[in-house]
Amino acid sequence: MNDVLDVALRLLIVFVVFLTFPLIVGQTEHKVMAHMQGRLGPMYAGGFHGWAQLVADGVKFAQKEDVVPAGADRRVFQLAPAVALLPYLLVLLALPIGPGEGAVGQVLDAGVFFVLAVMGVGVLGSLMAGWASANKFSLLGGLRTAAQLLAYELPMLLTAASVAMAAGTVSLVGILDAFEWWWLPWQIVGAIVFFVAGLAELQRPPFDMPVADSEIIFGAYTEYTGLRFALFLLAEYAGIVVLCGLTTVLFLGGWHGPWGADGLGWVWTLLKTAVLAFIVIWLRVTHPRLREDQLQKLSWTLLVPLALAQIALTGVVKVVIS
Amino acid sequence: MTLAAAVGTVAHATTTTLTTAAEARGFLSPTGVEIAFLLVGLVTFGAAVVTVTTRQLVHAALWLVVALGGLAVEYLLLTAEFIAWVQVLIYVGSVVVLLLFGLMLTRAPIGRSPDADSGNRRVALAVAVTAAVALVWVVVDAFRTTWIDLDGTPAGSTDVTGASLFQHWVLPFEALSVLLLAALVGAIVLSRRANTAAAAREAEARERGAGATHGTPHGTPHGAPAESAPEPASGPSPEPARAPTARRRDAEGNR
Amino acid sequence: MSPLPGFPGSGLAKGLAVTLRTMTKKSVTAQYPDTQPALAPRTRGVIGLFEENCTVCMLCARECPDWCIYIDSHKETVPAATPGGRDRSRNVLDRFAIDFSLCMYCGICIEVCPFDALFWSPEFEYAETDIRELTHERDKLREWMWTVPAPPALDPAAEEPKELAAARKTADKLAAAQAAAQPDPQPGPQADPKGEDS
Incomplete structure (x- = not known):
């Protein structure tokens, strides 16, 4: 009974985090982006600096009619948002937030693989949406999504493998247990490659060609309205949370910190994740969208070689110190 | 390609299902895990059958996702966690995405596409059934007395898998990777020969210049490389060429 | 990546610096219904x-x-x-x-x-x-x-507006006539309607 309660509690916490953190990131994006552009952003909803703007947006989305285009493949079209969203929920389960086994939804033996695999599945949602919409722009968006995933999954995997090599385990908890501060400079190239590739996989600007509104309207999500559209947006922001959390855990030491790592480890994790989320927003505001061919070139001629170099470096250092 | 893959999946599914039946010493002493295993096996089998029988191309690919995911769950139930996640990563995450990409790039009509049906269904069925029977027979015969203890230490954890892969099976593993490398080189050679001399010269010039490799290498792994690699002339530089190899190695590692 | 002078990626860093600097500055947004905009006098409303x-x-x-x-x-x-x-x-x-x-x-x-x-x-x-x-x-x-603002003031050296000049001329004439009629108050009523006409 106690076990059941424990599991239920963990699931509940993960679910609550899944529902709130993306909204917090979204609201931060509203405000940070506004101020970076010399604006104020939402100011009215909720009274204090528009804190309830996303809640209001949610209410608006819930009120809208759920339209399925006449020529669309109905079932696939309706299923796509769930396929896009659920993987991120599953990933959150595996991210350790503090030291020990009590601070992770579910300890997984092959955590790195689980997380990357499930994140890759999330892209299937975009593909399904792009194809099922019966809209050429959606199809183009789906194609771009697929091309982007194929190009950027590889550097992500390679750099994650580099960390796994350094730690000698593929378990996220194990990686954190093995973390030392000097991993930071050692794996810095891998960290950057991982983060950039993750951004591309999430289709965040400057890698948002699959939803490039000035070229293909909104890519795979063009035909979506109401709650299903909101689910796609939620998936994007949940993706940011997951990517930042994952980068924190893999490269920035998660709950390790200069002090207080034992009791307040989770604060460190949250802090690092928040800083990374800020960087995600910052990059979005600052840099214009790449062209589709530049995107591919960046991956295959820069990120993949860098990732391989990182693996080589990791291997050499590992052999030297052992 | 879809057909072949799906047939393979069907075979796979039936095999795994039957393996359990053989494993379960008392046939009628089902534990929770065994029931779940059988149910998931049925779902996987059904998805695989739908994959090869549906007349909608993209639906076939999506059902393939279900079948492959079902297999991953089966691995999970057999405590082979590592294999399960690699299955999801490689097959669901990459191969099916590649498949869908190819479908969308060529044609992916919504609704039925009767012209995609093959004329020799009977032959295909015969081959599939033969392959399935052969596989089932071999596997059942080989593993009839094998017993996986689900409650003890996981027999398929990353540690165990890695150890067995790189200690007992390292030779076949490396041989496989050489085979894949050969396939990769072959694909590059083939796609180069297809071009005329002029195109080759142009490609050479491009290589000397900027070395533009955009859009090149992701066509190489798995199945028909010629269609999905539109202009492979400029040839992946060593790094990208190495990269698909690595991925395929992973892919093969769990077969 | 960018072929800018300096280390590669310096352009990217520069862009990040610009946005960060903007974020720390006070934003210029006027919260309209709360604060009324300061409009130019010749605004075409x-x-x-x-x-x-x-x-x-x-x-x-x-x-x-x-x-x-x-x-x-x-x-x-x-x-x-x-x-x-x-x-x-x-x-x-x-x-x-x-x-x-x-x-x-x-x-x-x-x-x-x-x-x-x-x-x-x-x-x-x-x-x-x-x-x-x-x-x-x-x-x-x-x-x-009644919301029309007063016309902007003329330059100090500008010519006097026509209507003001006319009004002043009339007033001057009136004053002169009154001054002339001071000893003899008869021509006064004659000059008055003339002044109001113009």
Whole structure:
């Protein structure tokens, strides 16, 4: 009974985090982006600096009619948002937030693989949406999504493998247990490659060609309205949370910190994740969208070689110190 | 390609299902895990059958996702966690995405596409059934007395898998990777020969210049490389060429 | 990546610095319904009507490029001011309306009005929920007249405005006449109506 309660509690916490953190990131994006552009952003909803703007947006989305285009493949079209969203929920389960086994939804033996695999599945949602919409722009968006995933999954995997090599385990908890501060400079190239590739996989600007509104309207999500559209947006922001959390855990030491790592480890994790989320927003505001061919070139001629170099470096250092 | 893959999946599914039946010493002493295993096996089998029988191309690919995911769950139930996640990563995450990409790039009509049906269904069925029977027979015969203890230490954890892969099976593993490398080189050679001399010269010039490799290498792994690699002339530089190899190695590692 | 001088990626870093700097500065957004905007005196908000000056000459209605001004009037006979004089007819304005759903704020009506009956007002909060209610009648236009700001002051060295010059000349003449009539008060009443005429 106690076990059941424990599991239920963990699931509940993960679910609550899944529902709130993306909204917090979204609201931060509203405000940070506004101020970076010399604006104020939402100011009215909720009274204090528009804190309830996303809640209001949610209410608006819930009120809208759920339209399925006449020529669309109905079932696939309706299923796509769930396929896009659920993987991120599953990933959150595996991210350790503090030291020990009590601070992770579910300890997984092959955590790195689980997380990357499930994140890759999330892209299937975009593909399904792009194809099922019966809209050429959606199809183009789906194609771009697929091309982007194929190009950027590889550097992500390679750099994650580099960390796994350094730690000698593929378990996220194990990686954190093995973390030392000097991993930071050692794996810095891998960290950057991982983060950039993750951004591309999430289709965040400057890698948002699959939803490039000035070229293909909104890519795979063009035909979506109401709650299903909101689910796609939620998936994007949940993706940011997951990517930042994952980068924190893999490269920035998660709950390790200069002090207080034992009791307040989770604060460190949250802090690092928040800083990374800020960087995600910052990059979005600052840099214009790449062209589709530049995107591919960046991956295959820069990120993949860098990732391989990182693996080589990791291997050499590992052999030297052992 | 879809057909072949799906047939393979069907075979796979039936095999795994039957393996359990053989494993379960008392046939009628089902534990929770065994029931779940059988149910998931049925779902996987059904998805695989739908994959090869549906007349909608993209639906076939999506059902393939279900079948492959079902297999991953089966691995999970057999405590082979590592294999399960690699299955999801490689097959669901990459191969099916590649498949869908190819479908969308060529044609992916919504609704039925009767012209995609093959004329020799009977032959295909015969081959599939033969392959399935052969596989089932071999596997059942080989593993009839094998017993996986689900409650003890996981027999398929990353540690165990890695150890067995790189200690007992390292030779076949490396041989496989050489085979894949050969396939990769072959694909590059083939796609180069297809071009005329002029195109080759142009490609050479491009290589000397900027070395533009955009859009090149992701066509190489798995199945028909010629269609999905539109202009492979400029040839992946060593790094990208190495990269698909690595991925395929992973892919093969769990077969 | 970027072929800028300096280390690779310095352009990217520069861009990040720009956005970060902007974020730390105070934003310039005016929260409109809470704080009213400070408008320039010659803002083209809406057109106000000073009825007393209108002679129903219809120039504005005719010049309006999209025919958004509606004027109704009738003629009225003014009895002769002096016995034996001729009756005069005068135009009386019945309706003056501007359809602001058509108006394109070109200001030609204001330019063309020979009697200074139309003015730009900076007032801009006259949105309606029904497009038909955007045809504003003379009472509304008259209300807007009171929001018209005083005309900007002339340059110190500028020529005196014509009307002021005329008024001053009359006043001067009057003063001179009064000064002349001081010993003899008879010509005074003769000079007065003359001064009021001009």
